[in-house]
Amino acid sequence: MSLWADKYRPKTLDDLDYHGKISNMLSSLATSGDFPHLLFHGPSGAGKKTRILATLRQIYGPNIEKLKVDPKVFVTATKRKLEFNVVSSPNHLEITPSDMNNNDRVVIQDLLKEVAQTETIDFTHVADHKNRFKVVIINEAELLTRDAQAALRRTMEKYSANIRLVLVCNSISSIIEPIKSRTLLIRVAAPTDEEMGSVFEKVLRDQPEVAKSFPADETERQQIYSKIAKVTDHNLRTGLLLLEALYSYNPSITTKTPMIMPDWENVIKKLAIGIVTERTVSKLQQSRTDLYELISHSIPAKLILKKLTIEFWRLVDEDSKIKDKDTVKMDIVQQASIFDERLSLGSKDIFHLEGFITKVMVVLEKNVS
Known part of the structure; x- marks a missing residue:
């Protein structure tokens, strides 16, 4: 038995329930034979990936659902071997290079070059043989390093005849301009x-x-x-x-039925409350246990940082002992931006999350009456 989120996921553009203009545009692109590089951006859960897969299904047919996972091995400049999983069908690939942290450039250079130099052979479901290319979906494009984005730009220029890139991200603020200018930007807003x-x-x-x-x-x-x-x-x-x-x-659901929150969000809320109320070394040591628990359950470090920042903002507004609340909130955001960058550059997430919590404790301690 599948979850409703999977069971009721639309498979075609006609099945989509909102953002009709975007669906019509994607349908026109799929049938035009002139399919450009695309950059989908918008909040999580808005339907970006669903629209991409529905568009590919219109181009290639049900072949797009014949998925398999292939482990690929890449060798870095220091001769270090890295294993990377690639989800693929006969007509497309889906990758998340940011999983490799600072080695994402190796994935972009080697994998995309390999794909681009191999022409698609199976044209059974491609109308009139127009679309003789493979599509590569790149998840979390905003987390790519500058080197990886530069390599991606060169790939787009050199191999555009054989591959089309579909980048997926929540925000385009960290995407370099040369990539933006070479893609069709499509914003998928959150549903109302x-x-x-x-x-x-x-x-x-x-x-x-x-x-x-x-x-x-x-x-x-x-x-x-x-x-x-x-x-x-x-x-x-x-x-x-x-x-x-x-x-x-709940056997019966009413307007007063409490909403069920994910356990990890409750852990972050309790962690934030503890940090605001008790700014001590012992509390910092206790927070390490909670952070390790969250990371071990595959909660991304950047998501933990984001949720902690939002909770700190809420708690600062509610705490009557904190002076100059606006300054405190700005200082917290500044520290969050610093450690967000360090999470991208470093390899030990726990160090940077602990560093952020420590800095927040210092900011709060200076502004508590």
């Missing part, structure tokens, strides 16, 4: 409350037994949907998971 509600209604119509647990009144259901949208920051994927969790844990 109403758009998320329409998706949830579609799921409930397909699950009559589940629908019985929700209010019969449409207004009450919309209130529940709005609460889900707010709690998940309009992340549709997380919203579907939360909707399924609410049904699993």
Whole structure:
């Protein structure tokens, strides 16, 4: 049994429930035979990857769903061997070079060169043999180092006849201008409350037994949907998971039913509260346990840093003992930006997260009356 987020994931552009203009544009690109490099950007859970896969399905047909995972071995300049997993179908590849940290340039140079120099042989599902190229999806493009982005730019210029690149990122602020100018930028905004509600209604119509647990009144259901949208920051994927969790844990769901938060978010909230209330060395030592626990459960260090920063902001606003709250919040953001960069450059995430917490303790200690 698959999760609702996977079960109800649209497979074609016609099945998508919102951002109709983007779907129409992608459909036109897929049939035009002049498919450019693309740069999708927007918040998590907005539907970027779903739209990309639906577009590729229109170009190549169901072949795009015949996925396999291939381990690739790359050799760095220091003769160090690195193993990297590549998800691929007969017509496309999906990679996340940022997983290799500072060695992402090696992946870009070697893998894309290998793919670009090998022409696609299977044209069974390619109409009129127009699209004689492979598509490479690059996840988390905003985390690529400058060297990797420079290598990517050269690849786009040299091998554009054989490959098309589709970059996926949350923000384009760290993408270099030469890449932006060589791609078609497509922003996929987060769905609104109403758009998320329409998706949830579609799921409930397909699950009559589940629908019985929700209010019969449409207004009450919309209130529940709005609460889900707010709690998940309009992340549709997380919203579907939360909707399924609410049904699993509650025989009857009303507007007063408490939302279910992920355990890791609760851990971060408690960690932030402890740091604001007790700025001591012993508390710093205790925080290491929580950080290790989060990292060991595959919570990205940058996400931990982001969530901690947001929690610190909220707690500073609520704490009456803190003087000059605006200055404190700006100092916290400044420290977050410093350690965000260090997380990209370094290899031991725990050191940088602990360093951030220490700096926040110092900022708070100087401004507590």
